[in-house]
Amino acid sequence: LEELAPYRDQPSTWFTARDEIKAIIAQKIATKTVEEWLAILEPADIWCAKVLTWPEMMASEGFQVLDMLQTVTREDDVSILTTRSPLRVDGARAKVERAAPRIGEHSAKIRKEFGL
Structure with missing residues (x-):
C-alpha cells in the first residue's frame, strides 16, 4: 500500500503509529469482500482464513x-x-x-x- 510508504523504513514507528497503520490497512480491506481477499491471499500462500460466526x-x-x-x-x-x-x-x-x-x-x- 502506497499509504504505508512513510512507515516502511522506520521500524520505530511500527508500534507508536500502529493505530494509524491499522486504519490504513482497514480502509484497504474494506474495498473487497472476504471471498475476494481469500482469492488473492491464498494463492500467494499467505496464511489466512475467513473469521466465522x-x-x-x-x-x-x-x-x-x-x-x-x-x-x-x-x-x-x-x-x-x-x-x-x-x-x-x-x-x-x-x-x-x-x-x-x-x-x-x-x-x-x-x-x-x-x-x-
Missing part, C-alpha cells in the same frame, strides 16, 4: 471432525456443554468429564493446608 463455526466440517464439544459435570450434578482443547499431547487429545470448581469451592481446604 459461532453458528458457522459449529456447522463447519473442521469443527465437526475435531469433535470439539464435550459435556462436563460438577459434583452437584450441574452439566455444562463446552468446548475442548484441540491440542494433542503424544497424539491424544484430553477429554475431561469434571467441570471447573465453583468459586470458592476449595477455599477452606486451601486455607487449612497453608495455615491461613
Whole structure:
C-alpha cells in the first residue's frame, strides 16, 4: 500500500503509529469482500482464513471432525456443554468429564493446608 510508504523504513514507528497503520490497512480491506481477499491471499500462500460466526463455526466440517464439544459435570450434578482443547499431547487429545470448581469451592481446604 502506497499509504504505508512513510512507515516502511522506520521500524520505530511500527508500534507508536500502529493505530494509524491499522486504519490504513482497514480502509484497504474494506474495498473487497472476504471471498475476494481469500482469492488473492491464498494463492500467494499467505496464511489466512475467513473469521466465522459461532453458528458457522459449529456447522463447519473442521469443527465437526475435531469433535470439539464435550459435556462436563460438577459434583452437584450441574452439566455444562463446552468446548475442548484441540491440542494433542503424544497424539491424544484430553477429554475431561469434571467441570471447573465453583468459586470458592476449595477455599477452606486451601486455607487449612497453608495455615491461613
